Every structure is written in structure tokens, then in C-alpha cells.
Amino acid sequence: LRNRKKDGTLFWELTSISPIRNAHGDVTNFVAVKEDVTEQKVAEKRLQAYGREQRLLNALLRIGMEQLSMDEMLQGCLDEIVRSTWLSPAKAGAVFLVENTPDVLALRAERDLSPEIATLCDRVSFGRCLCGRAAASGEIVFADCVDDRHETRFEGMQPHGHYGVPMRSADKLLGVINLYLPNGYQRDTREEEFLRVVGSTMAGFIERKRSQESLREKDEQLRQSQKLEIVGQLAGGIAHEFNNLLQAIGGYTQYAMRGLSPEETNDLKNSFAYT
Numbered sequence: 001l002r003n004r005k006k007d008g009t010l011f012w013e014l015t016s017i018s019p020i021r022n023a024h025g026d027v028t029n030f031v032a033v034k035e036d037v038t039e040q041k042v043a044e045k046r047l048q049a050y051g052r053e054q055r056l057l058n059a060l061l062r063i064g065m066e067q068l069s070m071d072e073m074l075q076g077c078l079d080e081i082v083r084s085t086w087l088s089p090a091k092a093g094a095v096f097l098v099e100n101t102p103d104v105l106a107l108r109a110e111r112d113l114s115p116e117i118a119t120l121c122d123r124v125s126f127g128r129c130l131c132g133r134a135a136a137s138g139e140i141v142f143a144d145c146v147d148d149r150h151e152t153r154f155e156g157m158q159p160h161g162h163y164g165v166p167m168r169s170a171d172k173l174l175g176v177i178n179l180y181l182p183n184g185y186q187r188d189t190r191e192e193e194f195l196r197v198v199g200s201t202m203a204g205f206i207e208r209k210r211s212q213e214s215l216r217e218k219d220e221q222l223r224q225s226q227k228l229e230i231v232g233q234l235a236g237g238i239a240h241e242f243n244n245l246l247q248a249i250g251g252y253t254q255y256a257m258r259g260l261s262p263e264e265t266n267d268l269k270n271s272f273a274y275t
Helices: 038-065 070-084 117-121 128-137 189-257 262-274
Strands: 002-004 010-021 027-036 091-099 104-111 123-125 142-143 161-169 173-180
Touching: 002 142, 010 038, 038 070, 038 189, 070 091, 070 104, 070 173, 070 189, 091 128, 104 128, 104 173, 123 128, 128 142, 128 161, 128 173, 161 189
Parallel strands: none
Antiparallel strands: 002 010, 010 027, 091 104, 091 173, 104 123, 142 161, 161 173
């Protein structure tokens, strides 16, 4: 149970309480033996946290290694994170990527966003709102409520908090994970440390997918180039053979025309010209 020391400090204790009875069997006193097990409880909680963190990372790694498109991979990872209610109690979030437009985040995956937010946050500039601030700073941004930094709003929006988690590979920002939190949520430094690991893990997935897509594009370009080369060789071969046939036809025609009179030759030429 949880108890309090004389100085007001809370601690966990393991307690065994036994009654003392008199000769008539009546309980007259109690003897309590108590042991401070705070360190054991803390270690137990850490072990439990480590276990669930590893299970989530294993799930993300499995998705990241599958043969999926970029959007399928991002959606699958987001779904796993949101299903981990200890990490995403509000069960809603989004993933943004930095794409062709510099300093702009593009919404690529979402779970349980309101239609208004999905529309308003389709593109988010660096420095704007919580996601944009996470992108601009490269650091996790936390909010326990809709404060002044939450510039993207709409009428009827429910109170909530956020984690904005940058996805970084070395010094390169690839995107931001946005997780919704209940209003008044308590900030947790251990959660933030783990979210940094999640962000860097997903950044690795994104770079891998982009490398695969680039290789596929180059392979396709090479195949198209090889096809054109083969077609060119085939056309050149056909033209060469056709030219040989034409030369043979021309030679036999000239030979056949030797025995014709001038009038017959002109008639034959006119006939070919007409054809």
C-alpha cells in the first residue's frame, strides 16, 4: 500500500499486521511489520514500461520492413501508436512529411481527426501551430491544453493537448508525428524520451521507402531506355533488309527494261509513277 512518512514523503510499503489476543481470545493489540518497497515498485514499473515500449517498437519495425507503399507504412505505424493508449490516451493523431515544398508539412496519415482539422491541417507551415513549431525547432513540443500556440482552430473544437514529435535523421527533418492528449494531461519526461526513439525510428523507415522508390524509378527509366534501344536496333535492321530488297527489285527492273522499246519503257515508268 501507499503510505506517508513523518516528513510528508510518500512511499510504498509491504505490511503484515497480526492481532494479539488475551486469554479469553479477545483482540487487545496489533503488531505491524512494515518494509519500504519503493525501490522495488519503481523497478517494477520501469520493467513494465520497458516491456510495452519494446512491444510497440517491435510492431513498428514489422510494419517498416513490410513491402508497403509510403502511405500504407505511415498509416500502419500511426495506428499502432494510437492503439497504445498509454502513449496516446486520446486515440487520435496524424503524420506529416516534408515533401517538395520547403518549410511546409504535408498531411499524409491521420486517425480520428475531425474533418475540420483534416482540412485546415492539410498543409502546415514551419513555425505555425504545434506541429509547425516542432518542425521549426526539431524538438518535441508539448501542450496540456489549447493554448496561444494552437493557432489552427475552429468553432466547436473540444479541449485537448498535444505531443508534436519531429522525425529526424541526423540533422535532416523528415516530418512530424502529432498525438492528441486529454485536456490537462501531465507531461512525462520518460514518454518524451521514448517518443524521440519513435520519431527517429520512423525517420529511418521514411528514408528507406524513399530510397526504394528512387531505385524503382531508376530501374523503370533503365528499362524504358533499353526498350527504346532494342526498338531502334530492330528498326535499323528492318530498314537495312528492306533496302536490300529494294536494291534487288531495282536491279531486276533495270535488267528487264533493257529489251523494251522507248515507248514501252515510258508506259512502264508512267505506270509506276501513277501507282
